[in-house]
Amino acid sequence: MARTLHFLLGAFSTLLLLRPLPSVAAIAPGLSQGPFARVFYPNHLPTPGDTLGFPTAWTHAYANPRHNAAFPLTAHTPAWLKTGVRWRYAEARAWPLSRHKPYGANVYGERLALATMTQFYGNALGVSAVDGIIYAESDDEFAYAVNARTGKLIWRTSPVGNTFMGDPLVVGNTVYLSVGNIGFNFSNVQRYSQKTAARGAGVSYNGIYALNRINGKLLWHFGTMGATMPTPAIDHNRLFIATGSGDIYAINATTGRQVWIKRVGGIANMSDPAVYHGHVYLAMAVVPYVYCLSAQTGHIVWRGVVPDATKTGLGDVSPAVADGVVVMDAVANVPSHGGRTTMTTVVRAYNAEDGHVLWTHTMGLGPKPPAFKGGVPMIHKGIVYIGTPVNNIYQAFHLHSGQRLWTWHIPHAGAAGAGRSPPTYDDGHLFIATGARVFVLNPHTGQLVGQKYLGGRFGLVNPVIVGGTLYLANSWDWLEAVPVSAIIDHRPKHRQLSP
Amino acid sequence: MARTLHFLLGAFSTLLLLRPLPSVAAIAPGLSQGPFARVFYPNHLPTPGDTLGFPTAWTHAYANPRHNAAFPLTAHTPAWLKTGVRWRYAEARAWPLSRHKPYGANVYGERLALATMTQFYGNALGVSAVDGIIYAESDDEFAYAVNARTGKLIWRTSPVGNTFMGDPLVVGNTVYLSVGNIGFNFSNVQRYSQKTAARGAGVSYNGIYALNRINGKLLWHFGTMGATMPTPAIDHNRLFIATGSGDIYAINATTGRQVWIKRVGGIANMSDPAVYHGHVYLAMAVVPYVYCLSAQTGHIVWRGVVPDATKTGLGDVSPAVADGVVVMDAVANVPSHGGRTTMTTVVRAYNAEDGHVLWTHTMGLGPKPPAFKGGVPMIHKGIVYIGTPVNNIYQAFHLHSGQRLWTWHIPHAGAAGAGRSPPTYDDGHLFIATGARVFVLNPHTGQLVGQKYLGGRFGLVNPVIVGGTLYLANSWDWLEAVPVSAIIDHRPKHRQLSP
Secondary structure, three states: OHHHHHHHHHHHHHHHHHOOOHHHHOOOOOOOOOOOOOEEOHHHOOOHHHHOOOOOOEOOOOOOOOOOOEEOOOOOOOHHHHHOOOEEEEOOOOOOOOOOOOOOHHHHHHHHHHHHHHHHHOOOEOOEEEOOEEEEEOOOOOEEEEEOOOOOEEEEEOOOOOOOOOOOEEEOOEEEEEEOOOOEOHHHHHHHHHOOOOOOOOOOOEEEEEEEOOOOOEEEEEEEOOOOOOOOEEEOOEEEEEOOOOEEEEEEOOOOOEEEEEEOOOEOOOOOOEEEOOEEEEEEEOOOEEEEEEOOOOOEEEEEOOOOEOOOHHHHOOOEEEOOEEEEEEEEEOOOEOOEOOEEEEEEEEEOOOOOEEEEEEEEEEOOOOOOOOOOOEEEOOEEEEEEOOOOEEEEEEOOOOOEEEEEEOOOOOOOOOOOOOOEEEOOEEEEEEEEEEEEEOOOOOOEEEEEEEEEEEOEOOOEEEOOEEEEEOOOOEEEEEEHHHHHOOOOOHHHHOO | OHHHHHHHHHHHHHHHHHOOOHHHHOOOOOOOOOOOOOEEOHHHOOOHHHHOOOOOOEOOOOOOOOOOOEEOOOOOOOHHHHHOOOEEEEOOOOOOOOOOOOOOHHHHOHHHHHHHHHHHHOOOEOOEEEOOEEEEEOOOOOEEEEEOOOOOEEEEEOOOOOOOOOOOEEEOOEEEEEEOOOOEOHHHHHHHHHOOOOOOOOOOOEEEEEEEOOOOOEEEEEEEOOOOOOOOEEEOOEEEEEOOOOEEEEEEOOOOOEEEEEEOOOEOOOOOOEEEOOEEEEEEEOOOEEEEEEOOOOOEEEEEOOOOEOOOHHHHOOOEEEOOEEEEEEEEEOOOEOOEOOEEEEEEEEEOOOOOEEEEEEEEEEOOOOOOOOOOOEEEOOEEEEEEOOOOEEEEEEOOOOOEEEEEEOOOOOOOOOOOOOOEEEOOEEEEEEEEEEEEEOOOOOOEEEEEEEEEEEOEOOOEEEOOEEEEEOOOOEEEEEEHHHHHOOOOOHHHHOO
């Protein structure tokens, strides 16, 4: 009955939307009625008490330039958030979590079908958690706001017919979505040999869509020629955006007006900009460089390389920045061993100010992984944690010396490989969402201390830990909350380890 | 009030769908609940009397191998269909018809944005009309069944997260949808220089989705590696399918099981197969040939070329077949005139049995048009009618002799060019949907005898004429019915000629 009531409330919200809304219809197709129309359930908004203990803004992919999305207990954390809550929310293309194989595996093979789920059906990145609300972008063409305590939908909207592959940014009253998919149209396929191909140009519409964060209403959009697959970064009321046409923009976060544009060339894949001490850090593919730009002017301060990086590797990975050091990695080519393609992952640290190389390491050999070619690094208190799908491992390095501390081999890595997502450090534990599981390691030794099978598959999903709850999104198109205690204390039974 | 009632009926149908439907959820993500869930309004089905006068099946894109979608009055045609009805149905990404410019024109420019609307937002092809129901595929990720008399929605479904660019086929109790979009993933971009690039592989999911034609329920799907942008053809309970990976399939139309596969190479863009006297005709791009295959075995009977055709032109156009003649055309390269890219359109007729070239003509010079590079030919009683966006004209040729009969220049062709869609011959008039208008010509002279501004833009949309009603779909994501009399008798006022 409660379900019916909620649904009918929803129906009446929709009824209101059936009236023509010329101002909205005038800025984007499909918003005024029909299946893509925004829905809003104000009765599912968090109570004022339930917003406590959460961050009040979300300025970067993976929360911050370090990529550590942990928000420990405070004096204000409510009891439910301390204990942890458990819920699941099925997004629009939800594939049953009981399904171990991706949709389409019989045609594409499991390896390609896994990448396709991450790129076209589910959540490529994890969630954002702000003031008691979980925000998520999905490749299903919708963005979602869900009550962090109850898992109930607050709003859902689809301001453009394309995949949302990022992490929603939230500042003030606004949510920012990034829009773009992996496809190239035929004219750009033809341009690839000249290194001028733009990803996403003419493949639906790209750019940034700014919404009211309470009700999901579209405020404005900033269109770009190339795909805006990376999540922008926001600092001092400016959004920094990287696109598939090799353009970097700074726009005013309030008005959406362009402040500067820098055409560096190449292709932004999933390399999310990071802003640190007045500089913007990001990487491009095809014309493969790591860039440091002035946030003020867009001028290039320095640019660096990762030796032998594959064409896409460098543009995939988001640099992590902390303590004056930028850490970057990419899957790299290794001279052929008897005709078989062998790869490694090269990780490199640069002085953030001038790009001077501090250290470089390789992470071991393996076959070429499909899709995303690297692992997103995370930095916590002078240690870098980084994975790779080449040989399905995570490693830890001293940030300043580059000393390797440990190597951990991911069990059940799956057909497309695991190890792409950044870990989260929280209260003496390292949490890693990869494959169909969340693993808990001892961050000092790399020893496995806990794990839980949750189903689906995690793409570039970092565990977002607020108080005692861990929030996740996956490629099967689900959002999920799990008590931290349920993962740390979990003793897996045999059947939960399979498949 | 009627609107509210209908909506509430809709809400209750949706309520029923909120119950888990494991059998459906198990075959495709997103079908059991949420915005992509199928909706079905049985009260909007046509009455038995309203099904009369319509075709009882739809076996080819544009209705038949001739591409003439006219179904004249019969003794059974009901009065409403004779007089003609008028309605509009807003699909899921409907852009206001009062908008003269496409969405995104300020970023892409009008030329690219027009193509993007056709390829990602609205209906690329026209509708299918069977037994009182209008069926349509849209790039908005939905297929629709609408009551042909009232314009009310019967069902809407989204069995896969991709664009539907074809014309729904309807045979017996089944509707067949073709699935695939124009994008290439990065691995296939890299393969293009080896001529082995597959369009659509790893770009969401491709293939054929078979639905119950009364309620839209998914019956089965046949997945393909490459995009299935072309509409298949159906004959003797076999579907003939061409894909972006250069594969041609015959599958059993009842079970979805493969009968044969022929890998010819190249890329199928929008060239829809035609079945005629036991042969399958279609064309491929990049490795550019027109093929005639045995419908029984898939063996190549003959293959032909169009001289100097652009890389995509040949794979775009659907051959028309009648009276033992195959007609094909493509935008073709012309030796450079002082550095400017100049194009022409080459049209060629082949003996359907052996591929012997009967005649070849060029259709005049012009600049390179964006996107679809050719015009879909239509054959009626020994005359071929064919357009081209190179110089925005239609021409008529004698089918057997190739004699050119007339040339008509399209007014208001727009930034992306006009002339891609096949005309429809009905009762002594030639109807052409191109740009934002339907034009009526004297088929013997090419003289303009009527026109009507309807708004939006017509892509590869042929007017489907049943009795006295003309059914259309457009790139602004609308379905529309207009009385034939309203177009023939229309005397345009000045404001209706602009823009």
